[in-house]
Amino acid sequence: MLALGVLIETTIRDKIRFIENYNGAILPALLLSIGATSVVAHLVCGKICWTNHNPVRRRLWSRYLLPTMIVSTVIFLLELVSGIMCYSHVTELDKSFKRGILTNMKDYKDDVNVKEEVDVLQIEFSCCGSIAYTDWFRTAWIHEDYLNDLKLQSLRKSGFDDGFISDDVPFSCCxxxxMRPCIHHHVHDNDLHYNYDYRTSMTINKKGCAITLMEYYSEWILMKAGAIAIGLSFFQVRFWLYIISLVDNNIAIDHPLSCIKSMENSSARLCPDFVPASNNDQSKCFRKLETLKQENRPEIYFKQFKGFWAFGHWNSCGA
Structure with a gap:
């Protein structure tokens, strides 16, 4: 989760200029906070489960198993929500890219920094415009200082105050x-170019940059991040359920009643706390066991019998 948060944060920040009306810090911050919380919680929960593996310390630490399950459930829900948010942010980011790129296209002729970033974007992602290359046909992207007399005259006659508009696109759309030298002026005018038909032999990129960026961010970043977050959430729940079940089984096996039943049946279960130290204590052992059975209070004598390992198996009271 930490890695996903850092990845989304760095990739979105890289294209923050082209994102409009979108708070790109919410999703990464959520993933980072959940990731940090998960690391701490998993370390603590792991310590609790590992300590419960020790029969001597289990009686004290078993009380923390329920809080461990509650914390794991909360983390599961948070990771599930973060995964769903990754999917929901795809639509929001798509709209923000479309608006943001159009806004930067309008500033293309007046701001050299915007011009540079738009050109780099179009070259890097082999795209043109926001949704399609025709977006440039509706945008005045050439400054009046660089218009010839004919275009200036046409601009004055049109009465369009925002600038000169034609079927031209920046060179970065090429x-x-x-194989043909790029035609990025009068793109739709077949008569001005030799052996040219824009419908079949266009020399510029047709796909819009918002579409191309969303293909990258949605398919390679957000969609995969959402799938990983949801997958991790279910994996962690399954893992912790497995760990808790192991600890719970060990607690049941080491319980005095279970050990008494095991020794009565002369089975080979591991009940070291209820194995006598020597054969001389057999009669005493059976009396104790009988008393424990009648009183149904095995925990009173739980620590009075010490076991030992001999000949590859645990000795029992019936040996």
């Missing part, structure tokens, strides 16, 4: 896979 496709490197095209």
């Amino acid at each position: 496709s490197p896979t095209s």
